[in-house]
Amino acid sequence: MSKPIVAIIGRQNVGKSTLLNRIVGKHISIIEDVPGTTRDRIFAETSWLGVDFTFVDTGGLETSLETSLSRGIRSQTETAIREADAIIFLVDVKTGLLPTDMEIADMLRRTGKPVVLAANKADTSRLDSQAAEFNKLGFGEPVSVSAIHGRGIAEVLDALVPLLPAPVAAEEEPGAVAMKVAIVGRPNVGKSMLLNALVGEERVVVDETPGTTRDAIDTKLDFEGQDVLLIDTAGIRRRGRVEWGVEWYSVIRAMKAIDRADVVLLVLDATELVTAQDTHIAGYIQQAAKGIIVVIKKWDLIENKRKTEYTEYIQGRLKFLSYALILFVSAKVRQGIKKIMPLVSRVYQERLLHIPDEELNNVVREAVSAHVIPRKGKKELKLSHVTQIGVKPPSFLFLVNDAKLVHFSYQRYLENKLREAFGFIGTPVRLIFKTKEVSHVAS
Secondary structure (H helix, E strand, O other): OEOOEEEEEOEOOOOHHHHHHHHHOOOOOOOOOOOOOOOOOEEEEEEEOOEEEEEEEOOOEOOOOOOHHHHHHHHHHHHHHHHOOEEEEEEEOOOOOOHHHHHHHHHHHHHOOOEEEEEEOOOOHHHHHHHHHHHHHOOOOOEEOEOOOOEOHHHHHHHHHHHOOOOEOHHHOOOOOOEEEEEEEOOOOOHHHHHHHHHOOOOOOOOOOOOOOOOOEEEEEEEOOEEEEEEEOOOOOOHHHOOOOHHHHHHHHHHHHHHHOOEEEEEEEOOOOOOHHHHHHHHHHHHOOOEEEEEEEOHHHOOOOOHHHHHHHHHHHOHHHOOOEEEEOEOOOOEOHHHHHHHHHHHHHHHOOOOOHHHHHHHHHHHHHOOOOOEEOOEEOOEEEEEEEEOOOOEEEEEEOOHHHOOHHHHHHHHHHHHHHHOOOOOOOEEEEEEOOOOOOOO
């Protein structure tokens, strides 16, 4: 499912990062009361009124482009606008309407993108009247907000959601194929070489210079009669090292590629293994609920090949992806390459599994009887029925007497029992607990 992208645009020090943090409910962007603090774009997933979308925070725009920094900020902000489906244009009621605001408004009008105008720093209702002058920008009446106090945030999101395009499901994409596979990882881990090895020809340019692949490249492949779309992506760098302009565009496209994919090949370098940035990418894959295979490349460069130790180390660093398959390969000498597509196909099929209610409830009933039942005081968890409500990923609805009694450890226990019984190799599963009057207890 491809999520809409919303860019937060405005001049320096109007509170864009504070607004992003307030919307997503946690501190993601660095906040400092100095103009120009946010020099790169920050991405954050959020949901409002049942609509999922991605926010992009940007550096502040300024009219003077005398420094390389200001030119870089303008370049990456223009990239954010180009990729966005909608814009939040943030202004400052305390400083009032400035010429820079007028110039930004002109730039946004030329894009034709839908815009929500938000007047920030209206910390009290007495400041609402000062927002009226921003009507001159031509985007209608501004929404008065206070990002630091949370005032007006719901109104901004209410205005934004109707402007967003409907998410496009994989089945609805033009020219959709059965199975989409994204190849992601840090720069220079050998993603393009891996794709070339999979298709058996030099389909993608391979270069030793990090960042050769600037875009997400689609390559069709026939695997045992099944149509496959391989998506090669630019490397995702650690946030502080991402460069301006084109490379930012590459990061957005890589994240979009993950959203489009059914299965993701997370490529790691055997000589470096799991870095902090690898865990960041892995976290995004988990958040997107995609199938995953961790591919350890450059295995030919390792002299003492102890797969068990390497596997345990990787699993320890990626504990939140306990279901991920791990494969050791070398595209250069074609070691392990033939194992990749059969595993991809298996993970894809696991994501499509649908378990009949009778089998499902039998397994859950046995699991419940074999474990201490969660309770709070005299109240004990009771479960009446389980049913599968979706695939890609497999999703299950548990009807219980009180969903608040289901703590994380018990949810993990039930998930492990489902995996023992039915597999779900390489894919996340979703367990949803709903409170309902329980008359027949599965015990």
